[in-house]
Amino acid sequence: MEDSSALDVAAATLALATTDARDPAPALGRLAETAHLLLGVTAGAALISEGAVHGVASAGPDGPCGAVPAAFGQGPGGEAARSGRPVLCADLTRERLRWLAFVAKAVTAGVTGAWALPIRSGSGTTVGALLLLGGRDTVPDLRAADLLAGATGGAIGYAAELDRIDLERRQLQDALRSRIPIEQAKGVLSAQTGLGIDDAFGLLRAHARRGGHSLSEVAAAVVDRRIGPAEFTPE
Structure with a gap:
């Protein structure tokens, strides 16, 4: 990562970490928009509670964004949110049987790779996932993505603690x-x-x-x- 991009990531991480996340929906929207602009890929974010993924937000071109909801159903986003582990797939064509609906929509929109990272609160609890969708020549910076997801998770966890x-x-x-x-x-x-x-x-x-x-x-x-x-x- 070059110095300029490192500074951009640091500034974005700080902004996400200090956002008011008492209503998590705008926080997810800011995460998706920040990841899209900073990493150059279509991005999505969603929360999970009691095993159900909800509150999907996305940012990027209309075509790839149309595949984001499916990714949080039976797709990499949903898997990362439910398992609490990263789900990384640089070649979606190899996962057609695993994620039928999502892969069909993604490939039609020109998406060939999907990377999903869990969003964890400050206590380490998984509260959602960040999804990144890219083409053949677009591989996102996963270290930066993890920082952005962690900052948002920390803000959501802090807001929940304040509510408690x-x-x-x-x-x-x-x-x-x-x-x-x-x-x-x-x-x-x-x-x-x-x-x-x-x-x-x-x-x-x-x-x-x-x-x-x-x-x-x-x-x-x-x-x-x-x-x-x-x-x-x-x-």
Whole structure:
């Protein structure tokens, strides 16, 4: 790789790694477009979840791009995504029986070679695949392609981790909001009945079960004085 192309790859890798991938569809589109422009081949990218490939994006001439969806079905793209391993084929005519529909479309469009690399998140989990389609005189730089795929996978994994952290934060906030009135209600009932805190909690829980209400709903009613100690009976 010449210095100029190395700089281009480095800049593209950085751009893909820092992209906002909370919505992975635009990130896949940027990966495909970057691979097409930088490597000079038709490119496609897709995600995989529970064994199903989806969200296919492509960039390049219309003819070869028409073969990209088939490549992510029973083709090299789908195989790389599902196996987590590169699938490299410089001569598709030798793989007609392996990928019938894809090879037929690819050869008709002038594509003779296909290279698929897994897209992995920062944790190493395979989240999709990058597909490259070329002609007889077009062999892509697979080292550069792997860098681009890795950068996109890292961005997707980072976004997923942010989503997980945000979900946990919201769950903790919800739990705290529901817990505060329960603790307040335990104190109110304890003061009203002369029972200990644990026994007061037992009254709350028994009342909630009998009425089919949530514990937080009953607790809020106690704190607001909408129900009094006379309505409570032990478990």
